[in-house]
Amino acid sequence: MLSIPYTGSDPLTLSLCLNKARTKEVLSYHKINTPQFLVADSINSLENFQLTFPVIVKPIAEGSSKGIFNSSYVESIDKLSAFLNENLSKYLQPFIIEEFLPGREFTAAIIGNNNDTVVLPLVEINYTELPDHIHPIYSFEAKWIYDTSANPLDIFTCPAKLPESLEREIKDLAIKTYDVLNCKDWSRIDIRLDKNGKPAIIEVNPIPGILPNPEDNSCFPKAAKAQGISYVELVNKVLDAAAERHGLI
Ligand SMILES: Nc1ncnc2c1ncn2[C@@H]1O[C@H](COP(=O)(O)OP(=O)(O)OP(=O)(O)O)[C@@H](O)[C@H]1O
Ligand SMILES: [Mg+2]
Known part of the structure; x- marks a missing residue:
């Protein structure tokens, strides 16, 4: 409203993605697989x-x-x-x-706009790290009770080990979702395989968490690191994507 440029998606996309049902309605219209x-x-x-x-x-x-x-x-x-x-x-x-969705779970960290949009190496959530009696979901307990910086779980594999065709399918689905929802500069998209092994969208995070301490498990910095991008470089890449989009560089 004040014409001050900012990083990230606009209020429409942020509000839409906060409401998981409305997001899925839009994805369904575009025939994007979601439960x-x-x-x-x-x-x-x-x-x-x-x-x-x-x-x-x-x-x-x-x-x-x-x-x-x-x-x-x-x-x-x-x-x-x-x-x-x-x-x-x-x-x-x-x-x-x-x-x-009973299959393997991944998250896709995305940076950029238009033809310069890049998906960083996929992160897989390792459910074998959780106690046996716990369901394979990245729940509150899994994120904040079983996994602490004092006792970190080895909960992420990045890059995820995948056949090339499935990796391509997941990354293409992530980019399509990013475009359909008009995401800008960066986002993180959670994906899981359905009972037929097809990737499906769980949800979209247009303001993903980026915990700076590498001992805290945080997907986006982890994906950046796997591509040789440091925390500071990651922040600057998002800033550069926004600056370019606004015609400032
Ligand atoms: N339909 C589904 N099928 C299987 N697992 C699911 C499904 N929906 C959610 N989950 C599990 O629950 C976790 C949390 O769900 P979701 O990502 O929607 O929550 P969130 O609180 O918005 O997460 P974030 O921390 O990414 O913001 C997922 O990472 C996944 O493990
Ligand atoms: Mg999530």
Whole structure:
């Protein structure tokens, strides 16, 4: 509004991506693979429930796995009702219920605009690092309780070890998603393989976290490092992408 140039996406993209259901509606229109879902703002929303279990239940507009616990992986309608009863009043927002993607999980860190958009080496989330009784999800417990800087888990593999064709497919899906949502300068896109081994979009982070301490597990700096890009260079690359987009360099 004040004509001050800034890095990153505009308010429309930021707001759209904060709402996981609206994001998925846009992706579906563009035929981008993303799991079937239902939005629940009360228990009555379950009357038309037609999804296949297991499902994952998440607050519609959070990040950093706030409100996503091991118990968010749900296998029956009774458990789903109980989960919603307990959590709708706690989080004061609707929940999105999504069919669970059972395959390997990756995140794609992207920098740039137009023809200069680059996907950094893919990061894979290693679920073998979590205790056996825990569901394979990058939950609040997995990010903030089991993994600490004092006791870090080896939770990321970067670059992810993948057949070249699958790696290309994942990166192309990430770029297409970035373009469709009009992301600018940088974003991180979470992707998981569905039951047929096809990559599907979990969610889009147009302001990804970048923890500066390499001992804290943070996907974007990890992906940059795998490409030989330091933390400071990463910050400058985002700045340069924005400056170029605004015609300042
Ligand atoms: N449909 C799904 N199928 C399988 N796993 C899922 C699904 N949705 C979410 N997850 C798991 O839950 C994790 C957190 O979900 P999501 O990325 O939507 O939350 P977030 O809080 O926005 O995360 P971020 O820290 O990236 O902002 C994912 O990394 C993934 O492990
Ligand atoms: Mg995520």
